Structures are given as C-alpha cells and as structure tokens.
Amino acid sequence: MKKTHSEHLLIDYIEGELSASLKEEVDAHLGVCQQCRDELRSLKLTFSLLEKDALPELDSVEWANFVPHVRQKIESGGRFWDWSWLPRLAPVWASIGAALALFILSFYFRSGTPISSGEISWIFEESFTSMDAYEELAYMSYSDDEILLDFFDESEQEAILNSLESTLTFDDLADDLNQKKDAESVFNLNELEDVFIDMNLIIDQLDQMDEQRAEKFLLKLSESEIEII
Amino acid sequence: MADDLKWVDQFRNGDEKAFNELIHRYKKPIYYVILRMVRNHDDAIDLAQDTFVRAYRHIQSFKGESGFYTWLCRIAVNLSVNHINRNKTRFWESFEDVPKPVKTHKGNPSESLDREELQTAIDKAIVSLPEKQRVIFILRYYEEMSHQKIANLLGKSVGTIKAGYFHAVKKLQQELADYERGV
Structure with a gap:
C-alpha cells in the first residue's frame, strides 16, 4: 500500500469505518x-x-x-425583522441591485415538485421581499463561501462576482461606516451585520417550485424590489 | 425522535407549548454544536436562541424528510458559518497573545500540559480551519454524524464530506503537532 493511499485510510481505520478486508490490508501494511x-x-x-x-x-439559571429569551425574540419580531433602519442604507441596495437580476435569472427556469400557495406566501413574507437575496449576494462578494456559491453554475458565479466587483460591497460599506465612527454609523454597521440571514431555506423552497410558481414568486420579488429601491 | 413530528404538528395547529417542548428537547445539543463552531459562550447562546427563532418562523418549510434535529442543525450551522465569516478578525485577535508551548520531554506530554493552555491551543486549531471544514469536522467528530447524514445536511456529496473531514484532521494534526510531541 502506498503512503498516500494509507493516509486517507488511516482515519477510517481509527474510526472503525473500514470493511473487514480493507482493515486486514491496512493491518498488513x-x-x-x-x-x-x-x-x-x-x-x-x-x-x-x-x-x-x-x-x-x-448554569441552571441560563x-x-x-x-423566555427565545420567546422574547419571537414576540419582539426579532432582530431579523426590524427593517426600520433600511432606508438609511438605500445606497447599498441600489448598488447591488444588478446582482438581483442575475439571482432571478438563476432560478427562473428551475422546476420541481409543486408546493402549496401558503408556502409561496411564507417565502414572500418571511424573506421580506428581496432583502435576503441582496444581502447574501453582497456577502458572497467578500466571502469564499462555496456553500452558497455552489447553488449557481460556473458561469452564473462568474457573472455574479464580476457584477459585484464593480459595485459597492459590504466591505466597502463597513469600511466607510467604521471610518465615520459616529453613533448612527456604528448602529447601521451592527444592524447590517445582524441581518445577514442565510438564503438556504429560501433556496430549498425555490428548488421545489414548479416553473409557474417560481415565475409568480420571482415576479413578486422583482415588484417588491422596485418599491424598495 | 419519532414524537418530534407530533410536537411539530401540534405547533403547526396552534399549540405554542408544543414549540417550547421542542426547545427544551434540543436547546442543549444545539447550543453545544454552535459553541464548538464559534468558540464563544455569549455568541453561542445568542445564535442558539436565533436558531429556534428561525425554526419558529420557518416551521412550514420543515417537511419531515430529515429529522427535526437535523433540520435545526442545518439552521444552526448556517447561522454559525455566517457569524464566523463576519467575525474572522475578532477570532484571530483573541488568540494573538497565546504563548507557544514550552518544550519538555518528561512524562506523558498531553498530561503535562497546562489544561488552560491546551484548551487555548485546541480553540486556536479549530478556529484555524476554514469554516466549511470546521463544520464538517465538528459534525463528524463531536456530533458523530455519518458522512451521509452530513452530506444531506449540507447538501454536498459524501465524497466532498470525506475529503473535507480528511483535510480538517490533517490541518488539526499540523496545528497541534507541538503538543503531540510533548512540546
């Protein structure tokens, strides 16, 4: 057995994951x-x-x-859903708006098993229009997070990243806000960080939509996007 | 667990107490999964609470294809990965003053190390893993999930998970090499 071969097997060997015959082989080696x-x-x-x-x-007190703390967050609407500060960050949404078009295109022709209209409503309401998509796309522009990028094919990834390279990214905004150091900027930065909620649950839903429902969802998404910007 | 679905159904039918039951059942495992990833108590407790808030709001998307705990883990992992990415600088700043271990060749090396120093070294080694490898390693080694289960949870192939785990172990081996030699 070559060393490189055995190196991969040794972890499985330690964890008892090898078949009897392979274990014998490793033992012999x-x-x-x-x-x-x-x-x-x-x-x-x-x-x-x-x-x-x-x-x-x-400790038991914690x-x-x-x-009660979970309930408090649920009842207060939670930090995910407090969007009152959004207008102050309008330039960010505008600057990465181009990426939304790519995002929409990437899902436009996806198809799958139908889901209920209630679930579409959930996606629409709970994801609060297109904000999550914006944030995640901005987020990808400074992250090598393949978990998210893997949802797009190579050409889409390239297009998204190219598009975002030429626009204001989260880092740019964070630098800008950090430099200002005033209370409102610090607040904005903290809020911006806090609302980077992941898109995977939404993507799960989109993956299961048939084409007609996906179109309907994307139409709502694009309409709401116009209102916001 | 089988009766998770019962609690989920009851909650979907308006029984708020059923959701409390699910929180009670899984708050500890979820907290510890997150703590292993983010290595900070305050952040972990906050993210664990956020995991349940997210689950509460998105319960309609739980199809029951995976277990409820697996579904919660996925939310917890996503929140943790986002948190890790946002706080990369802070993580490393907290380890800037960690001293290198002092070389000694007496006795059992791991036993002779100062407990706190070893814990810091482990923290640093785990934090040094790229976030994806860190997630895979923690789910596999500490949560004892199968490669297949992790693959399902992260939406990756089993091969990707195995490769990620291998690279994570090799990196940890490298990071802890001084301690292994009883340094």
Whole structure:
C-alpha cells in the first residue's frame, strides 16, 4: 500500500469505518511500514488531544432563561425583522441591485415538485421581499463561501462576482461606516451585520417550485424590489 | 425522535407549548454544536436562541424528510458559518497573545500540559480551519454524524464530506503537532 493511499485510510481505520478486508490490508501494511505506523500514532494523538476539548456547562439559571429569551425574540419580531433602519442604507441596495437580476435569472427556469400557495406566501413574507437575496449576494462578494456559491453554475458565479466587483460591497460599506465612527454609523454597521440571514431555506423552497410558481414568486420579488429601491 | 413530528404538528395547529417542548428537547445539543463552531459562550447562546427563532418562523418549510434535529442543525450551522465569516478578525485577535508551548520531554506530554493552555491551543486549531471544514469536522467528530447524514445536511456529496473531514484532521494534526510531541 502506498503512503498516500494509507493516509486517507488511516482515519477510517481509527474510526472503525473500514470493511473487514480493507482493515486486514491496512493491518498488513502497518506491519511493514514504519512511516504509516508513525502517522497512525500521530493521528491517534491528535484525536486524543481533541477529546480534551472541554466545553463549559451552562448554569441552571441560563438554561431556565433560554426559552423566555427565545420567546422574547419571537414576540419582539426579532432582530431579523426590524427593517426600520433600511432606508438609511438605500445606497447599498441600489448598488447591488444588478446582482438581483442575475439571482432571478438563476432560478427562473428551475422546476420541481409543486408546493402549496401558503408556502409561496411564507417565502414572500418571511424573506421580506428581496432583502435576503441582496444581502447574501453582497456577502458572497467578500466571502469564499462555496456553500452558497455552489447553488449557481460556473458561469452564473462568474457573472455574479464580476457584477459585484464593480459595485459597492459590504466591505466597502463597513469600511466607510467604521471610518465615520459616529453613533448612527456604528448602529447601521451592527444592524447590517445582524441581518445577514442565510438564503438556504429560501433556496430549498425555490428548488421545489414548479416553473409557474417560481415565475409568480420571482415576479413578486422583482415588484417588491422596485418599491424598495 | 419519532414524537418530534407530533410536537411539530401540534405547533403547526396552534399549540405554542408544543414549540417550547421542542426547545427544551434540543436547546442543549444545539447550543453545544454552535459553541464548538464559534468558540464563544455569549455568541453561542445568542445564535442558539436565533436558531429556534428561525425554526419558529420557518416551521412550514420543515417537511419531515430529515429529522427535526437535523433540520435545526442545518439552521444552526448556517447561522454559525455566517457569524464566523463576519467575525474572522475578532477570532484571530483573541488568540494573538497565546504563548507557544514550552518544550519538555518528561512524562506523558498531553498530561503535562497546562489544561488552560491546551484548551487555548485546541480553540486556536479549530478556529484555524476554514469554516466549511470546521463544520464538517465538528459534525463528524463531536456530533458523530455519518458522512451521509452530513452530506444531506449540507447538501454536498459524501465524497466532498470525506475529503473535507480528511483535510480538517490533517490541518488539526499540523496545528497541534507541538503538543503531540510533548512540546
């Protein structure tokens, strides 16, 4: 067995994930390969150190307050849904507006199993129009987060990133707000950071829409986008 | 758990207490998954609460195809990854003054290390992982999820998960090498 081969297998070997025959093969190789025995020992030591990753136990008061705090956030509308500060950030939405068109196009022809109209309403209402899409696209412009980018094919990714490169990004805005250091700027920056909610749940829904429903959703999305900007 | 669906259905039918039951059941595991990722108690408790707020608002999107806990984990992971990305600078600033371990060759190396120092080293090693590898590693190693389950949760192939896990372990091995040698 070559070293590179065995390196990949050693982790599975330690975790007991190998089939009996493969385990026998690795055992035989370890019998004759000092390098792999050293690697096995090193990996086991790494795992034993990581087992010592001790997490503090919360005290009972904190656990007792957990549900009330969740309820408080739900009842107050939560920070996700306080959009009163949005008008002050209008330039951001305008500057990344071009990216929305790409986003819409990327979903326009997707099809799948039908979903209920209630779910479309949920997407529309809960995602609060197109703000999440804007934020995530802006977010992608300074992040290498492939989890999000993977939803787009290569040419779409390129188009999105190219489009965003020429517009104001979150970093630009953050730098600008940081430099000002006044109370309103700090507030805006904190709020902007707080509303970077992920788009995966919305994408899940879009993936399941048939073409007609997706069109309807995207139409609503684009209409609301015009109102906002 | 099987009766998660019962609580979900009851909540969908207007029983608010049913959602409290789900929070009670999963607040601790969700908090610890997040804490392992973000490495900060205050942030973890806040993100754990936000996970349930998000679940409350988006309960209609839970189809029951995966378990309720897996669905919650997905929300928690997404919130954590976003949080990690937003706070990269802050994470590293908090480790700037971490001292290098002092070399010693006496006794069992891992036992001879100062507990706090080792914990800091582990924190630093885990934070050094790219966020995707960090998520995969934590779900696999600490949550003991199968590659397949993680793949479903993250919407990736099993091969991608295995590769991510391998690279995460190699990186952690490298980061903790000084400690392994009893340094």
